[in-house]
Amino acid sequence: MSKTTNAKIQRKTNPRTPVLIAALKEEARQNEAAIWRDVAKRLEKPGKNYAQVNLSKINRYAKDGETVLIAGKVLGSGLLNxxxxxxxxxxxxxxxxxxxxxxxxxxxxxEMMKENPKGSGIKILQ
Incomplete structure (x- = not known):
């Protein structure tokens, strides 16, 4: 048997994910915004490797009024002021x-892609 027949094919179980990845790549091409390509690459990884960020981390690294992007889930642990x-x-x-x-x-x-197609002023946390 060759390696290709034995290889496990990764498929996303959430139908939203491949659509989002394709939209991110298209937005990156149209607006020459590398941030969307970076987010797409993060979402192409297995779901168990997605970022899980607590509010305390957002509070620590973000400034008031700033825009933060998480390629994963935001959890409610900690304080945000x-x-x-x-x-x-x-x-x-x-x-x-x-x-x-x-x-x-x-x-x-x-929604963030529609609001800010160039991806300027966005900080990615993981």
């Missing part, structure tokens, strides 16, 4: 509540 815009693949319910409480915004990656 800055009004930041957070774009992520997924949010826990607690994280969404805490971000809204301090005047921040929760966006999907798709």
């Amino acid at each position: 800055k009004a930041v815009t957070v774009a992520a693949y997924n949010f826990s319910a607690t994280a969404m509540e805490k971000i809204a409480e301090v005047g921040g915004k929760c966006l999907t990656i798709e």
